[in-house]
Amino acid sequence: MILRLAYQENDPENNPYWNDMRNHDYSKSFPAVSNFIHQNSTKTRSPKRRNRITWVVAVVLPLLIFFSCKQKTYTQPQGATLGFTAKDSVQSTVELAIQQFAEKTWKVVMRSHGGIIHGTIYAPSKSSGKLKLFVEKLKTIPGVTELYLSVVSTTVKESRLSHLSYNIFNRHIDATGASDDQLRSEIETKLQETGLHNLKVQLVEEKGRKQVKFEPTGKTLDFSIDLTLRDGSNITAIAEKW
């Protein structure tokens, strides 16, 4: 059976108790409380400040999101190509200069035709400083007749956020010209820097492609790795920590 209670405006049975509570006088503490309000009114967060916070959230934040998602096109230097011609007679001097300045990453092609040497050198952007020094050196060799220096660059279109996250989270390994052992140890080092321990790296050659395999040797973090290597080209290995 459900008992419905009728609502009454007053509570006669409990009233003496309520009256005692209502008659308790706390008003003598009001001057002290009002003094507290006076002293602290300037120290509480003012509506003006809250308004400023609201403005930041309502205006600045969407702008920031828009700005970070907006695609940005920029030119990324990849390296430089140097073309030169020189007389046959200075070939050994030029070769000596190349040996002196060239780095592992340089690609040098030289051929001789009709008493003239035609040379092309590609240097990645990392060693552009050294390439400039090499150009200065070539200028001092009397038999060098022509010099062309052109910068190789690529146009990249991506959002600012993607660019930023790429810079923060990615680990790059320059694998050009590296032996399997060097590559393996470099990858392992980068993985450890990223916090991915207990991973054994194996390099397997299959159908002209080099595959990198990771074998967990113990408990490790979840991770995702994009790594495909082609022989003979510039290789960038990317390991991402999630």
Add this chain to the structure above:
Amino acid sequence: MPRTTDDFIALLEPHYNSAAQYCRAIFINRKDAEDGLQDAVTTAIEHFSSLRDDSKFRSWFFTIITRTFYSFRRKQAGNNKLFMPLQEGHHSFPEVYNDDYLGEREKIMLNALDTLSKKEKTAILLFEIGGLSLEDIRKVQKEISISAVKSRLSRTRLKLRNTIIEMEKINQEQGGNYDIKTCIPGK
């Protein structure tokens, strides 16, 4: 025209005594009541500009106290820090309930209130101490209808009555030396 601290104090003064009584009854513990009153006053000053109609000050301020109490109970359940600490340089809140000697019936009522749920307690106190209308209580408690508030008040009154009878009985049996936990000084 922007309103000043003096405007706030002038509006608070006529309702201060009932607000202090409400805080004392809702928080039960005198220290919590003091902290709760301080927190409610600070919140009210911060939000004073949002009060459009001065005639609604009483229900607006009691709503703030009630929300402070709900938040206190939530934080208490989550075992978090109960009240926001005053920033450095803040003057401490006066001891409102320092010489708060309660009568026998007040002690019994506080103890009986402690047996209620938070919604029952706020509804009955907003009505009996706050003097808020049923419509105002409905708004504070976010109820759809006034009848929900009415039935809550009726149920709570009956519960209180039964608890009080029980307590009076024990009190008589113990010759008026009934030790009411809520009235232990410093609790």
